[in-house]
Amino acid sequence: MAVLGAGSWGTALASVLARNGREVSLWARRAELAEAINATGRNEAYLPGIDLPTGITATADLDAALDGIDALLIVTPSSSLRQMCRAIAGKLPEGIPIALACKGVERGTGYLLSEVVSEELPGHPVGAVSGPTFAAETALEHPTAATVAFPFAYQDRLDPYQSPAVRLAVSLSGGGFRPYVSDDLVGVEVGGAVKNVIAIACGMMSGAGFAENTRAALITRGIDEMKQLAEALGGRRETVTGLSGAGDLTLTCSSTTSRNMSLGTQLGQGIPRAMCFDAQPVVVEGEVNAVSVIDLARRINVPMPICETVNAVLHTGADLAGSFNALWSRPIEAEPRALDLSFSHPAPGLSLQFGDSK
Incomplete structure (x- = not known):
């Protein structure tokens, strides 16, 4: 071999x-x-x-x-x-x-x-x-x-x-x-591609000082984004709950051994991208794929708000705190898609506390 x-x-x-x-x-x-x-x-x-x-x-x-x-x-x-x-x-x-x-x-x-x-x-x-x-x-x-x-x-x-x-x-x-x-090659590949982007989101929020509730929410809703993209491309939602989806995502979001989690953590701590990893040229797959995953999702009309947030911070100069506040104040939705509900956030004026104000 x-x-x-x-x-x-x-x-x-x-x-x-x-x-x-x-x-x-x-x-x-x-x-x-x-x-x-x-x-x-x-x-x-x-x-x-x-x-x-x-x-x-x-x-x-x-x-x-x-x-x-x-x-x-x-x-x-x-x-x-x-x-x-x-x-x-x-x-x-x-x-x-x-x-x-x-x-x-x-x-x-x-x-x-x-x-x-x-x-x-x-x-x-x-x-x-x-x-x-x-x-x-x-x-x-x-x-x-x-x-x-x-x-x-x-x-x-x-x-x-x-x-x-x-x-x-x-x-x-x-x-x-x-x-x-x-x-189900499609489902396995989608899980592997999207999990790196979600891991950067988890790292960003961990670096900003948030803890386990936040990480669990991002992992769970990240799995839903994986499921929707996999299904739209002909994969199976069941595959995303397995090793190549939920399993890989959980590991990658649990340790800064992962370059994706590590990059997000450093950015969440306010370290400029050029200075992350001690200014060494480290390839981070989730950073590369944030653009391509979102481009694909937009083409086939699959909403992926967590991945959109990561892409905005990494590649369009969006403010990290403002972007995650926007993510958290989106309209409330039903968790089972069959319920098909969406309604305004009841407290749109409230925001997450980042940095010194946390």
Whole structure:
């Protein structure tokens, strides 16, 4: 198997596969990183202090990484996925399953990441691995669960044990890693893309000094935004309540180990974006995807007020306190959509207390 992307999550997935007896090619963009992994048996740049299992060969040569493989995992940032696909076009034998372990919606096209791969690399089954998974804990074999999702073709339903989803789940299953199988790729992808944006919202409010009530409200209503977008795109609401939706969202909103939660927390504390992460150029998927998720939602007329708020603060210069006050003073709605109620907030003059006035 090949894993494209030798960051923390790509290296963790390579470790899971290697511990389960798979030969793994781990592709890194930088030759010096690949050489260091092979020489030390560690990826100190992204998973410091963690010994990697035998069976992983790191390389910066795409041809070498893809030679003779039976399946491919792509773990590059969502913004560079199309470029990655074009780089491997013509190098991958037809029919090799491709699983995405990156999350997001492509900016401009509004495509889910599987649609990007299918457009650039036709002739391959395309799926995703997604769930509540911090890379270091996965690499250390802490009990971890995730969803492996591929559409099930007619032949897959006749013989599910030969389907790409089941075969990949078997390859990943072992030690502390427990996969579940899904045929709802859309629902799984939507959960993975939206949860990062909601996590930034949770971080913003935590950084501003609010606590557990606020976080629980944002998580719960964030799940509703996920459900509405997934359903509008042909996914199932049930999927969003599983590992790749509610599970992943809960984890990402619970710890500043998540870059998304960490960015939101720093912004909520009043740290300018340029100075977050000690002014280091850290890629935060939720920041990238706030724009693309909202663009997609607007195109298909799905209301996503929490994601809209995050996008406004991150990308249009909106004031954080004013934006969240506007979110909290929106008209009151019924929680079951079937009730279909909306009425004015009874105290529109009251506002949340931020900063010194809190």
